[in-house]
Amino acid sequence: MILDGKAPTGKIQDSWDDHRFASLKLVNPANKRKYKVLVVGTGLAGASAAATLAELGYQVEAFCYQDSPRRAHSIAAQGGINAAKAYPNDGDSIYRLFYDTIKGGDFRAREADVWRLAQVSNNIIDQCVAQGVPFARDYAGYLDNRSFGGAQVSRTFYARGQTGQQLLLGAYSALSRQIGLGTVKMFPRTEMLDLVVVDGEAKAITVRDLVTGEVRTHVGDAVVLATGGYVNVFYLSTNAMGCSVTAIWKAHKKGAYLANPCYTQIHPTCIPQAGDYQSKLTLMSESLRNDGRIWVPKKKEDCGKAPGDIPEADRDYYLERKYPSYGNLAPRDIASRAAKEQCDEGRGVGPGGRGVYLDFSASIERLGEGTIRERYGNLFEMYERITDENAYKRPMRIYPAPHYSMGGLWVDYNLQSNIPGLFVLGEANFSVHGANRLGASALMQGLADGYFVIPYTIANYLAQTKPGKVTADDPECRKSIADVQAERKQLLGINGKKTVSEFMREVGVLMWNNVGMARSQQSLTDTLQKLPGIREEFWQNVKVSGSGDELNQQLENAGRTADFIEFAELLCRDALHREESCGGHFRVEHQYPDGEAMRDDANFTYSAAWQWKGTGQTPELHKEPLKFDNVHLAVRSYK
């Protein structure tokens, strides 16, 4: 089937305004309170949506698995948020932000969506300032900007190294205000485990209260999923421990298409894994690459030596060598793959040979330790806390790690999935980043979706549906509860020999090695062969103790792991079918002789949306062709 993203046609500059005026219906103020919207996830996207919808007058119920909406993983974003304010007068514009995002995404995103994002980016900054987000300011009191992620303009707004935290706390405060006013009912420690579709429309969710274990449905008139990304499918990633694919996977199993799951982003500067026990990887801000030089020993024998004992002549500054003009600042995917290549050749350093040096000695010599401390002191501190090594004296070790998922549930221009009434926001959808996301643009997308897009587009759906169509005693709701309970019971009843984390580690290692930074037909088919075996073993041999009627973290993890195992198959399938390299998806068969990614625009200029066909069944592929009227497709080059 050919999918239609329902993007407005006409001049792109006017597309969003025209669409809002001409195509989107409004709900009259008196009627708004009759509608109930269920918002799952309270990260940047969910919290901003819930707060805004409630303020408009809708009844809102919001859910998150953490004990407080303030802890969503958006909190961890360090770098900053983009906007086309052009305050520094350096040539930025909405058009340029639009163009950079399309190009950064390797021409695999819908133009109109990206334009809208760039357009509302400016409102986001104003909104956050009004909420009291303490953005960095200069001495005259104006907002400060920095450059980020290879952009040629300074358009990134930031709040120390905690931009995501401050933006989330802003959205959380707006949400809290509505909770206090009684317009939002907040359900923390509540996990969505199923989507209820009645007569083809999304009308309810089934959740488990993570404290009491109660399984129940919440019925509404529309469902908004803002449940974040899925890169924990690699087990070790920069995401929080609880980040999972579960919510979107359950929706997928109820008919929602999942688009471009193979587009995953690997971040080049993370602290390497120290041992098998490790539970997560920590991101070191990309800004470190501004002053650090990346190298590995030229000779394998030197890898075990102390870095200081390796003479200059025996060091390979491979990024500077291969990409003379961008050098250590090469884009994320390129820098990541280059590091992997060095380590694969046996020239990696640190535990397991999975690390490269990020060396500040030259900058320290040039600028003095004081300047480096001023710029990166907190990062050096964090590095020392984790590794016990002093990076002023000894080069840091870094290695790439899974970081972000560009893929997600397929949505049209209105952020509605193929299931009417189901809307998807933030990292959980596939919309604007194409095959690769630029730094500082995920925060922008989450808040754009929540504050400035969904309030308009959801009204269009609600205006055409009668409030309270479905009630909790609907057979679909009851069936959903029974299914969820049965699945919990099954998990608890297996009482096998392997723990949940053993399974998750196994899947993660398999995925990381075969489907991580580089993928080949061989590695993908191998993985696709192994995954069903793991899935079957899981359902026969997993050990989950305790009961379902209490706080049971093993049970929570078991459910998430089961979903990741199933989802991993889809990710591989998508990667296998996409016979090209683009953005975060690198197929070794498709590269230029110099190792650069080779896109195939003739055959793959589309988004791949997959439809669930049952466990172990081949999913069905639907294509949404991508048209580029405002930019022309070009080959990325960072030489």
Next chain:
Amino acid sequence: MSATEHGTMNLKLIVWRQSGPDKPGRFETYDAKNITPHHSFLEMLDVVNEDLIKAGKDPIAFDHDCREGICGACSAVVNGVPHGGQERTTLCQLHMRKFKDGDAIYLEPWRARAFPILRDLIVDRTALDRLVQAAGFVSCHTGGVADGNAILIGKPEADYAMDAAECIGCGACVAACPNGAAMLFAGAKVAQLAELPQGQVEAPQRVAAMVKAMSDNDFGNCTNHYECEGACPKGVKVKFIARLNREFTKALFQETLGTISTNRGTSKE
């Protein structure tokens, strides 16, 4: 690097176990074996839990999520000190190199009346959310706000607000305070918003509502022990408590004089 760099250590954990909110609790002793200095504290607990699960016992329940010191989920009192006492470090960022082979480690949940225990080391911290719901915000609408640069904020003021905004809402300050007071948490919020022009408009109403909410939610009163500052993993300072007190006194004074009202919805006299 520590002497135990390449060795592993064995530790004794004395852990508070409690199966549910109103259930009785008790300390149980477990062995943590083959722990390397590079294990984070929570990874050490993961190891112990895997052993417990394999032995058919209930693993120790503890809150955690980001494991990089920013979400504020992790929370346990280690040998009497919330987050274990390494300066500016959350429990998830504490590493086992700070311990020695053979150490005995007491692990307890946050203890305060405002934080009922849910299970083992997990407590219910929604009381902190309720403080924010009471007034920890600027009542702006979505959309229709001024340009970000229309409000000028000096760098010192922005930095001050950011210092206060570092709070991750972990609740260690409440856990550490001998009075179970939430003054550091509330002080940080009040100070952040009172310092910024956007927040000054509602400052009196905010401080009045938050102070009331603290009492309504079973938090104790501050008697200036400063233990909270010592335990705070984000270096939030008690000067923000002084700011809260100052804002309160100012508002009370103005209200007594009749120049303002802290009741929302009342017009100016």
Next chain:
Amino acid sequence: MRLLSDSIGRKVVMAITGLLMVLFVVGHLLGNLSIFAGPNGINAYAEKLHGLPQVVWATRVVMLTAVALHIVLSIRLTLENRAAKPTAYAVDRRLRVTFAGKNMIWTGLLLGGFIAFHLLHFTVRSVPGLDIVQGLDGHGRFDVFSMVVAAFGHVVTAVVYVVAMAALFLHLSHGIQSTFQSLGLNNAKTMPGFLKFGSVLSVIFLLGYGSIPVAIFFGLIAK
């Protein structure tokens, strides 16, 4: 918002009443130290003071109210605070809490007891079972000097006073700096200064007041 029912309002009252008492204690110390000048010093001082009955009574009324408020609020605060922290940790390790800070209610109550006794002792001058030397000096003034010197000649009385002064020291070593925080006068810059000020002043009280019974007991001040 209400002064006596909001948590911080009550703290402000505690601080202000505490501060009033500190001011009294400063004045009283200066007065009392005149005992080192011999009978002529302190007796003259007492005489002068009692020659201003309006001042004396005004002070008494203010101080009495302050003490009453201070006591009532402190007991309420302490009870609320205990209720807010029902369970102690198995390991009692403290980062900043001081012994003085933790025991404010006890040192406070001890001071309360002392003040009651002290008023009976030197102001009402009638304590069952205690001989109080009351007479006039050579100038026909009430002989405070002899009364005090005689009183501290007894080991028990001297010890009671010294213990009370230790309590005062502890109470104020936390209390004085605490006042500045409660009244919101602290910031990062002033705080260390106030902390030091509190310590120095409370030590001065300890030495100043404490020296009187000690000096008398060891015969350094005698008739």
